[in-house]
Amino acid sequence: MLMAALLLLGGCSESADNGQQPATSSPAPDTSMSAHSMNMDHSAHMGTTAVAPEGSITTKPADITTQQQILTGKEITLTARKAHLEIEKGKYLPVWTFNGSVPGPQIEVTQGDTVTVHLKNELDVPVSIHFHGVVLPVAMDGVPGVTQDAVQPGGTFTYTFKTLHAGTYWYHSHQDSLNQIGKGLYGTFIVKKKNAEPVETDRTLVLDEWNDPNTHAPDREANTAALSSNMGMYNIYTINGRSGSYIEPVRVQQGDRVRLRFVNAGNMTQLLYINHAAYRVVSTDGEDINRPQTLQRGLLRIAPGERYDVEFIAAEPGVQLIGAVGDSDFARSMRIPVVTETADTTLSDTQVNDQVNSQQNKLTTQMVAKWPELDLTRYGKAAPSQFNLQQSYDRDYRMTLNMGVSNGQTAYTINGQAYPKADNMTVKTGDTVKITMTNESVNEDHPMHLHGHIFQVLSKNGKPLSGSPLWKDTLNVRPGETYVVALKAANPGIWMFHCHELHHATMGMMIDLVYEDYVSTYKPDPGVNNISE
CATH class of the missing domain: 2.60.40.420 (Cupredoxins -  blue copper proteins)
Incomplete structure (x- = not known):
C-alpha cells in the first residue's frame, strides 16, 4: 500500500455543507x-512524508522478510526495521516491518492479561504503535503529539495495558500513518476469551493494497474498484502480504471448526464473496454478534480498520473460495482458497490453483452480484x-x-x-x-x-x-x-x-x-x- 502523491484526490466532489456546527x-x-x-x-498533526514509492525489484535481496511469528507471552518486543517483501514469486517490494515481517507478528494474549510491548526503532524516521480497537489508558494510545512523542531512530518506548475485551484487533504506527502503514508497519493483536470453545483452525487474514510503479496491468484491465474510490494508484492486492497464487491457502481437515479473522489494513473498502454453503459472521471489531444466523454464499464488505470473524464447519472436501468481487486481474489476485482435506486425500498447490482459476472463471461479478450482502443492522437476534x-x-x-x-x-x-x-x-x-x-x-x-x-x-x-x-x-x-x-x-x-x-x-x-x-x-x-x- 505504498503511497503515491495525493493528487488523485482532487477529483472528488466538493462539500455542500461548509458551516454546520x-x-x-x-x-x-x-x-x-x-x-x-x-x-x-497541533502544529504537527497534519500532512504526510509519503513520496513516490520505490519500485519492486526482481533480483533477490539480502534483507527478505521472514515468516510472520505468533507471539504468546505477556511481554513482547517489536522492532521496526527495513526489509524486502516477496509479494509475488520473484517480485520484491521494499517495506518497513515489525520484527522483519509484513504483517508484523501476531500477538496472542488472554482476556484480562496485562501486556507489555517494547517498541525499538531501527528505522531512520520516528515511529509509534497504536493498538487499534483496544480500550486502554490514553497514555498508551500511541498518537504522537497527543499522547507521546514519536519514538526517534535508535529510541524505545514501552506500552503497558490490561486487555479488557476479547476479540480481533490490530496494531500499527500512528506516526505519519498514511505513509508508515502504507509501507507495512502493522500487525495483528488477538485477545482470546478465558475458557473459550476451541476451534481446530484459527487464521487471521489481513487485506491490503500496494502501489508498485514497476507493476503494470494489461491494457485491457481497469482497476475499477480503485478508480471508483479515487484510489487508482493501487495495483497490487494482498492477503497477509502475498498476492495471487502466492497467497497461502487455508488448509483444514474435514469436520474441523474453522474461524477466519479478517482485518482490513488498507485504504480501500473491499467487497468479498464467500463461496461457502454454511457460515456465520460471529464477531465484528472484537465484539460478538448475538445468535448469528447461518449464511450461504454471500458478500461481506470490509472497510479500512474494520475486523470481521467468520466461522464454519469444513464439511465438503475440496476448495471453497473467498475472493474480491470483480473480474479484473487486480480483484482476482485477492483470493483465499479454503482447502478441506481428509486423511486419504490432499491437494497440491498446483491442484489448488487449478481449482481456484476454474472457480474464478465461474464466479464473475455478474454472478456474485446477485448474492446477498451482509447487513449487520439486521443480522443476529x-x-x-x-x-x-x-x-x-x-x-x-x-x-x-x-x-x-x-x-x-x-x-x-x-x-x-x-x-x-x-x-x-x-x-x-x-x-x-x-x-x-x-x-x-x-x-x-x-x-x-x-x-x-x-x-x-x-x-x-x-x-x-x-x-x-x-x-x-x-x-x-x-x-x-x-x-x-x-x-x-x-x-x-x-x-x-x-x-x-x-x-x-x-x-x-x-x-x-x-x-x-x-x-x-x-x-x-x-x-x-x-x-x-
Whole structure:
C-alpha cells in the first residue's frame, strides 16, 4: 500500500455543507481548544512524508522478510526495521516491518492479561504503535503529539495495558500513518476469551493494497474498484502480504471448526464473496454478534480498520473460495482458497490453483452480484442492550462528513471544518453521548474510527437496528448514509476520532474527543517531528 502523491484526490466532489456546527444538548459545551488540549502538538498533526514509492525489484535481496511469528507471552518486543517483501514469486517490494515481517507478528494474549510491548526503532524516521480497537489508558494510545512523542531512530518506548475485551484487533504506527502503514508497519493483536470453545483452525487474514510503479496491468484491465474510490494508484492486492497464487491457502481437515479473522489494513473498502454453503459472521471489531444466523454464499464488505470473524464447519472436501468481487486481474489476485482435506486425500498447490482459476472463471461479478450482502443492522437476534433511541443523553453531537476547502486547499471535513481547526467533541466522565454521522460525499466511504472506546450502533438511515446489539470502534458510513451511535464516556483522555481511509484523515477528516475533567501531563517535545496522522 505504498503511497503515491495525493493528487488523485482532487477529483472528488466538493462539500455542500461548509458551516454546520456540532449539534449539542444544553448546556452547550465549549468546543474550542481547551486547557485540556493546549499541550497537544497541533502544529504537527497534519500532512504526510509519503513520496513516490520505490519500485519492486526482481533480483533477490539480502534483507527478505521472514515468516510472520505468533507471539504468546505477556511481554513482547517489536522492532521496526527495513526489509524486502516477496509479494509475488520473484517480485520484491521494499517495506518497513515489525520484527522483519509484513504483517508484523501476531500477538496472542488472554482476556484480562496485562501486556507489555517494547517498541525499538531501527528505522531512520520516528515511529509509534497504536493498538487499534483496544480500550486502554490514553497514555498508551500511541498518537504522537497527543499522547507521546514519536519514538526517534535508535529510541524505545514501552506500552503497558490490561486487555479488557476479547476479540480481533490490530496494531500499527500512528506516526505519519498514511505513509508508515502504507509501507507495512502493522500487525495483528488477538485477545482470546478465558475458557473459550476451541476451534481446530484459527487464521487471521489481513487485506491490503500496494502501489508498485514497476507493476503494470494489461491494457485491457481497469482497476475499477480503485478508480471508483479515487484510489487508482493501487495495483497490487494482498492477503497477509502475498498476492495471487502466492497467497497461502487455508488448509483444514474435514469436520474441523474453522474461524477466519479478517482485518482490513488498507485504504480501500473491499467487497468479498464467500463461496461457502454454511457460515456465520460471529464477531465484528472484537465484539460478538448475538445468535448469528447461518449464511450461504454471500458478500461481506470490509472497510479500512474494520475486523470481521467468520466461522464454519469444513464439511465438503475440496476448495471453497473467498475472493474480491470483480473480474479484473487486480480483484482476482485477492483470493483465499479454503482447502478441506481428509486423511486419504490432499491437494497440491498446483491442484489448488487449478481449482481456484476454474472457480474464478465461474464466479464473475455478474454472478456474485446477485448474492446477498451482509447487513449487520439486521443480522443476529435482538437482545437487551445499554442504549436506545428513546432515552435522553448528556451530549448530542452531529458529524457531517464531506469534502470542502480549508486554507484555500481541498480538504476532507467534519461539519465543514478540517483538523486541526475543527471543533472538539467534549464530554465529562460518566456522560452518555449520542452521535449522528452522515456521509454527504458523492462516492467515497468514510470508515470512522474512535480511539479508546467502543460505541453502540442504534439506527441506520432512520431505522432502528432489528438484529443483534451492534458494537463497533470503526463504522463505515457509505455515501448518503446516516448512523446514530451512542457511548458511555468512561475512559478519560484526549482521543482521536477520524476517518480510517487515511488520505481523508491526512487531509482533515478528524476531530478530538476531549474529556473536560482530564488534564494531560504529557508535554510534546517541539524538537521532534510528531505527525499524529
